[in-house]
Amino acid sequence: MSDTHAHSVAFVRTTMLPEQPPPASEAGVVKWVRENLFKGWFNSILTILSIYFIYVIVSGAWPWFANGIWNTSSLAECRDMLDGMTGACFSVLTERWNQLLFGFTYPTEAYWRPTLAFFLLIVAIAPVLYPKAPRQLLVFTAIYPFLAFWLIWGGTLLTPLMVMVGLIAGYFAFKQFERQSFAMGMLAGLVATVVVIWAGGIIPASMPDVMALHAIPSRDLGGFMLNMILGTVCVSLSLPLGIMLALGRQSSMPIIKWICVIFIEFIRGVPLITLLFVANVVLAYFFPPGSNIDLVLRVIIMITMFSAAYIAEVIRGGLAALPRGQYEAADSLGLDYAQSMRLIILPQALKISIPGIVNVAVGLFKDTTLVSVISMFDLVGMIRGPILASTEWNGVYWELWGFAVFVFFIVCFSISKYSQWLERQLATDHR
Amino acid sequence: MAETANAPMAVSDEVAIQIQKMNKWYGTFHVLRDIDLTVYRGERIVIAGPSGSGKSTLIRCINALEEHQKGSITVDGTLLSSDIKNIDTIRSEVGMVFQHFNLFPHLTILENCTLAPIWVRKIPKREAEQTAMHFLEKVKIPEQANKYPGQLSGGQQQRVAIARSLCMRPRIMLFDEPTSALDPEMIKEVLDTMVELAEEGMTMLCVTHEMGFARQVANRVIFMDAGQIVEQNEPEGFFNNPKNERTKLFLSQILGH
Numbered sequence: 284m285s286d287t288h289a290h291s292v293a294f295v296r297t298t299m300l301p302e303q304p305p306p307a308s309e310a311g312v313v314k315w316v317r318e319n320l321f322k323g324w325f326n327s328i329l330t331i332l333s334i335y336f337i338y339v340i341v342s343g344a345w346p347w348f349a350n351g352i353w354n355t356s357s358l359a360e361c362r363d364m365l366d367g368m369t370g371a372c373f374s375v376l377t378e379r380w381n382q383l384l385f386g387f388t389y390p391t392e393a394y395w396r397p398t399l400a401f402f403l404l405i406v407a408i409a410p411v412l413y414p415k416a417p418r419q420l421l422v423f424t425a426i427y428p429f430l431a432f433w434l435i436w437g438g439t440l441l442t443p444l445m446v447m448v449g450l451i452a453g454y455f456a457f458k459q460f461e462r463q464s465f466a467m468g469m470l471a472g473l474v475a476t477v478v479v480i481w482a483g484g485i486i487p488a489s490m491p492d493v494m495a496l497h498a499i500p501s502r503d504l505g506g507f508m509l510n511m512i513l514g515t516v517c518v519s520l521s522l523p524l525g526i527m528l529a530l531g532r533q534s535s536m537p538i539i540k541w542i543c544v545i546f547i548e549f550i551r552g553v554p555l556i557t558l559l560f561v562a563n564v565v566l567a568y569f570f571p572p573g574s575n576i577d578l579v580l581r582v583i584i585m586i587t588m589f590s591a592a593y594i595a596e597v598i599r600g601g602l603a604a605l606p607r608g609q610y611e612a613a614d615s616l617g618l619d620y621a622q623s624m625r626l627i628i629l630p631q632a633l634k635i636s637i638p639g640i641v642n643v644a645v646g647l648f649k650d651t652t653l654v655s656v657i658s659m660f661d662l663v664g665m666i667r668g669p670i671l672a673s674t675e676w677n678g679v680y681w682e683l684w685g686f687a688v689f690v691f692f693i694v695c696f697s698i699s700k701y702s703q704w705l706e707r708q709l710a711t712d713h714r
Numbered sequence: 715m716a717e718t719a720n721a722p723m724a725v726s727d728e729v730a731i732q733i734q735k736m737n738k739w740y741g742t743f744h745v746l747r748d749i750d751l752t753v754y755r756g757e758r759i760v761i762a763g764p765s766g767s768g769k770s771t772l773i774r775c776i777n778a779l780e781e782h783q784k785g786s787i788t789v790d791g792t793l794l795s796s797d798i799k800n801i802d803t804i805r806s807e808v809g810m811v812f813q814h815f816n817l818f819p820h821l822t823i824l825e826n827c828t829l830a831p832i833w834v835r836k837i838p839k840r841e842a843e844q845t846a847m848h849f850l851e852k853v854k855i856p857e858q859a860n861k862y863p864g865q866l867s868g869g870q871q872q873r874v875a876i877a878r879s880l881c882m883r884p885r886i887m888l889f890d891e892p893t894s895a896l897d898p899e900m901i902k903e904v905l906d907t908m909v910e911l912a913e914e915g916m917t918m919l920c921v922t923h924e925m926g927f928a929r930q931v932a933n934r935v936i937f938m939d940a941g942q943i944v945e946q947n948e949p950e951g952f953f954n955n956p957k958n959e960r961t962k963l964f965l966s967q968i969l970g971h
């Protein structure tokens with residue numbers, strides 16, 4: 284039976300076509316190779332050239348890896364063993380791994396503490412990163428910062444507990460006064476937090492031995508651990524600060540708006556390294572005399588402010604990309620400012636901003652190595668200073684820097700892969 | 715439904731919205747001029763007028779999406795002032811449906827409908843979901859509840875937007891050209907929903923160019939031009955016997971073809 288009456292212009296369909304599966308496309312490795320690598324002569328030449336270059340690089344580097352020596356205690360010994368052959372002295376990594384990871388003054392018997400903190404970090408960020416992780420874990424996420432502080436710095440558990448109590452008090456004060464106005468709530472929360480922490484500070488001070496771990500001063504932190512601490516703390520602080528700055532910049536209250544604009548523009552106009560020098564020497568003047576603010580804390584403040592300004596600008600882009608109708612719909616339903624931001628505007632604006640935020644976060648993580656110029660011994664500082672300057676290992680550049688590159692690459696690549704995954708997860712607008 | 719046409723159903727003499735000598739400027743541009751309008755409970759008003767005449771601005775002033783500079787607006791006995799509490803109260807009593815739906819794309823249809831009841835009215839989630847399903851059934855798309863707005867057709871989205879407003883149990887509904895972003899075959903499904911709403915006695919203010927809808931359900935048609943109310947009348951008189959020259963011109967243009 285034919286579908287159409289042939290030879291006439293008028294067309295009437297008499298039978299409807301049944302749904303059919305799409306034609307099975309020819310699959311297989313051969314087809315992929317042919318279509319992607321050898322499509323046309325130009326493509327084929329490029330492919331062959333590329334393969335040749337890869338071959339040259341790999342065949343040059345391979346003996347270096349394969350002959351690598353893992354168990355000597357100095358460069359001279361390693362050179363002896365190699366006896367003129369090309370080969371890497373990876374033994375610098377096996378011999379100095381503890382310095383690379385923890386710095387050279389962190390007590391050896393306390394290595395388990397930051398290590399434990401690192402593994403607990405994975406548990407703590409799971410519910411934040413994976414929406415499907417059990418929600419109860421968020422309680423642990425909230426406790427984690429205090430626990431990690433206690434583990435890494437030691438001292439009595441009462442100190443972080445006091446800070447936690449202060450923040451909880453601040454939260455309740457905020458809830459209490461939020462009904463009057465959001466700004467009142469913020470102010471009350473801040474006052475309550477400061478008062479409780481300040482007044483309650485007597486308790487840990489008077490009982491320094493309750494549940495105490497051996498205290499380790501900040502200047503003893505180092506190695507990749509320091510990069511991890513700075514990276515995680517600064518990213519997690521600069522995101523909320525950046526959101527507040529971005530919202531503040533849009534505020535209809537001129538004072539708030541101008542404070543945010545000036546802050547953002549100032550910070551963006553200054554190189555991070557100068558801010559770090561400021562943290563190192565000048566910042567102490569801004570704190571009350573006599574208060575001895577820890578160098579790591581000062582650096583954290585500076586890096587956080589720096590990346591918060593960038594994150595604020597990224598989020599501002601996200602906010603600007605939302606149609607006005609979203610604000611109006613939220614308003615017309617009677618949602619107040621905080622609700623419409625939290626439930627409607629920010630979820631969408633942040634989703635748009637993910638690539639930009641991740642960009643800043645990755646940049647921030649790499650920039651933590653800049654602290655090596657203000658004589659802190661992070662991974663780069665360790666390599667540049669104590670290790671390369673030692674008589675045993677003076678001259679092993681490739682292995683050490685290769686290690687640093689490898690470690691940073693692993694972390695940053697994972698972050699970027701994660702963000703791509705997250706974007707796919709959040710894609711609900713079927714455009 | 716011809717028998718319902720122009721039948722003044724359930725119009726009480728209780729005042730729902732009272733606008734007195736209201737003026738609004740955008741910068742120096744005088745958009746609304748001396749607007750006086752009293753809307754009674756249960757009344758259905760259609761606002762028509764050429765583009766740029768200030769129709770949208772007028773109804774957006776009623777729930778304070780735009781602020782006015784002179785005169786007064788009283789909604790349900792609450793005077794609209796710059797007090798945030800007042801504004802939020804009025805907004806939760808007044809539902810609004812937009813030309814471009816403005817659904818929240820990151821939330822499912824059900825979540826779109828339950829969000830405001832849960833957060834503004836503090837209704838328990840389960841109860842809010844039941845209410846939402848009730849209104850989604852009413853607009854005839856309960857089966858879409860767990861989809862995202864982007865997966866629905868325009869007409870369906872607009873019906874969700876209506877359901878979302880209804881979930882707040884508003885006493886007044888504002889519509890700003892609810893059908894003008896829709897393809898012709900979808901206009902009817904949205905208009906049907908609105909007719910049904912009108913028949914239940916909802917107080918409605920509707921900016922629309924659907925004159926058939928106006929004839930069928932409106933108690934009153936208001937014609938605006940250049941920021942003023944130029945003429946208002948019952949639909950019968952408005953369409954058959956317009957008095958003002960501008961109205962005549964407008965009607966001849968809009969009904970002329």
Ligand SMILES: Nc1ncnc2c1ncn2[C@@H]1O[C@H](COP(=O)(O)OP(=O)(O)OP(=O)(O)O)[C@@H](O)[C@H]1O
Pocket residue numbers: 740743745763764765766767768769770771772
């Ligand atoms: N935010 C604004 N700033 C300045 N002028 C505006 C703004 N919004 C609207 N206007 C102007 O106010 C006038 C009235 O606009 P309004 O949107 O109320 O018209 P309308 O009657 O709804 O028209 P339409 O049928 O095209 O929707 C128009 O001339 C418009 O250009």
Ligand SMILES: [Mg+2]
Pocket residue numbers: 769770771890891
């Ligand atoms: Mg309009």
